[in-house]
Amino acid sequence: MTAPHAETVRPDQDARAPAPLLTVRDLVKHFPISRGVFRRHVGAVRAVDGISLDVFPGETLALVGESGCGKTTAGRSILRLIEPTAGDIRFDGVDVRALGGEALRRLRRQMQIIFQDPFSSLNPRMTVGAIVREGLTIHRLAEGQAADARVRELLDEVGLRADVGSRYPHEFSGGQRQRIGIARALAVEPRFIVCDEPVSALDVSVQAQVINLLEDLQRQHRLAYLFIAHDLSVVEHISDRVAVMYLGHIVELADAVALYREPIMPYTQALLSAVPVPDPTRERQRIILSGDVPSPANPPTGCPFHPRCPHPRKDEACTRLVPPLEEKAPGHLAACIKQTPTAVSWAEQQAAGGTSPPERVMPSSSGA
Ligand SMILES: Nc1ncnc2c1ncn2[C@@H]1O[C@H](COP(=O)(O)OP(=O)(O)O)[C@@H](O)[C@H]1O
Ligand code: SF4
Ligand SMILES: [Mg+2]
Numbered sequence: 203m204t205a206p207h208a209e210t211v212r213p214d215q216d217a218r219a220p221a222p223l224l225t226v227r228d229l230v231k232h233f234p235i236s237r238g239v240f241r242r243h244v245g246a247v248r249a250v251d252g253i254s255l256d257v258f259p260g261e262t263l264a265l266v267g268e269s270g271c272g273k274t275t276a277g278r279s280i281l282r283l284i285e286p287t288a289g290d291i292r293f294d295g296v297d298v299r300a301l302g303g304e305a306l307r308r309l310r311r312q313m314q315i316i317f318q319d320p321f322s323s324l325n326p327r328m329t330v331g332a333i334v335r336e337g338l339t340i341h342r343l344a345e346g347q348a349a350d351a352r353v354r355e356l357l358d359e360v361g362l363r364a365d366v367g368s369r370y371p372h373e374f375s376g377g378q379r380q381r382i383g384i385a386r387a388l389a390v391e392p393r394f395i396v397c398d399e400p401v402s403a404l405d406v407s408v409q410a411q412v413i414n415l416l417e418d419l420q421r422q423h424r425l426a427y428l429f430i431a432h433d434l435s436v437v438e439h440i441s442d443r444v445a446v447m448y449l450g451h452i453v454e455l456a457d458a459v460a461l462y463r464e465p466i467m468p469y470t471q472a473l474l475s476a477v478p479v480p481d482p483t484r485e486r487q488r489i490i491l492s493g494d495v496p497s498p499a500n501p502p503t504g505c506p507f508h509p510r511c512p513h514p515r516k517d518e519a520c521t522r523l524v525p526p527l528e529e530k531a532p533g534h535l536a537a538c539i540k541q542t543p544t545a546v547s548w549a550e551q552q553a554a555g556g557t558s559p560p561e562r563v564m565p566s567s568s569g570a
Contacts, residue, residue, distance in 0.1 A: 331367030
């Protein structure tokens with residue numbers, strides 16, 4: 203027995219918030235698995251399994267979770283670099299999934315991406331100048347000398363010497379290549395950028411420089427970022443809000459300060475326990491999760507986290523009911539039927555074999 207996903211509580215219901223720039227509802231991307239000569243359809247990789255989020259103008263929403271949980275698939279589906287299986291995507295009120303051809307191309311100008319791997323994401327046969335200039339040409343923003351001047355300006359803006367335009371990507375370090383990728387994204391004057399683990403492949407010493415650059419550019423151009431990362435340490439200081447993903451689901455979504463101070467979902471608590479604390483007297487107790495992340499081709503029933511969940515109240519109901527992402531504290535959403543408040547009633551949980559009633563139990567903060 204599986205409970206239907208309850209209506210997601212949305213942060214934009216908050217009166218202080220402006221209208222979101224990007225709205226994603228129940229986004230699904232399944233990759234079909236086929237076998238044999240006839241490519242018979244035998245199942246699906248449920249990479250993204252119904253996520254909802256908003257991104258507001260000028261904000262950074264971090265999307266965090268272990269490798270393989272569906273972050274890249276979510277980012278690419280939102281931009282329609284891959285076709286979503288289902289769901290609703292609106293950018294500035296426009297139905298992104300309804301667009302095609304010229305209209306989609308025009309929208310792409312406003313929605314850009316910076317890729318994880320600075321080595322494979324730049325065409326090795328194009329000069330840096332040509333890479334940055336391509337968007338200007340495609341979107342007819344500048345040509346001739348005006349385009350040359352704009353390329354120099356963009357290179358300068360990302361901290362590269364203007365004369366690097368005639369060189370090729372292989373001549374640059376990882377950090378410099380990532381700056382080239384940023385200049386390419388910036389060229390078309392976007393309003394929203396998916397930053398897909400933009401510093402994961404870089405040396406630690408270079409990571410901060412690239413993050414600082416992204417923050418400066420955000421302020422100057424009022425950019426909104428969906429900033430993808432595989433751990434919470436990278437995004438602690440740059441995110442306004444954080445969405446935690448596990449096996450294709452968003453399991454917690456809150457203001458960054460609230461999420462780092464009082465994580466609710468046991469998975470978030472475990473992720474956070476791995477983040478070093480600068481103050482040595484306040485050491486966090488490390489929560490080691492047992493087992494590996496299950497395959498999204500064969501996800502667990504009920505709560506996707508149940509096979510690894512250390513919550514003391516986990517019971518049979520967790521294996522049968524899908525926890526809705528619901529508001530546990532003002533503006534703080536989490537998916538756990540054992541944490542109050544929850545719309546999944548105790549009676550419903552008992553009917554699903556539950557033996558431990560939900561309560562406000564926070565295993566990491568209570569020291570359990
Ligand atoms: N093109 C594809 N075909 C089949 N499976 C895919 C494809 N792309 C990604 N996947 C699978 O979808 C899941 C999520 O992948 P991904 O979005 O890359 O995760 P993340 O970015 O969080 O590491 C993984 O199990 C991955 O193997
Ligand atoms: S619903 Fe159950 S299994 Fe899932 S996080 Fe909460 S306690 Fe753990
Ligand atoms: Mg990825």
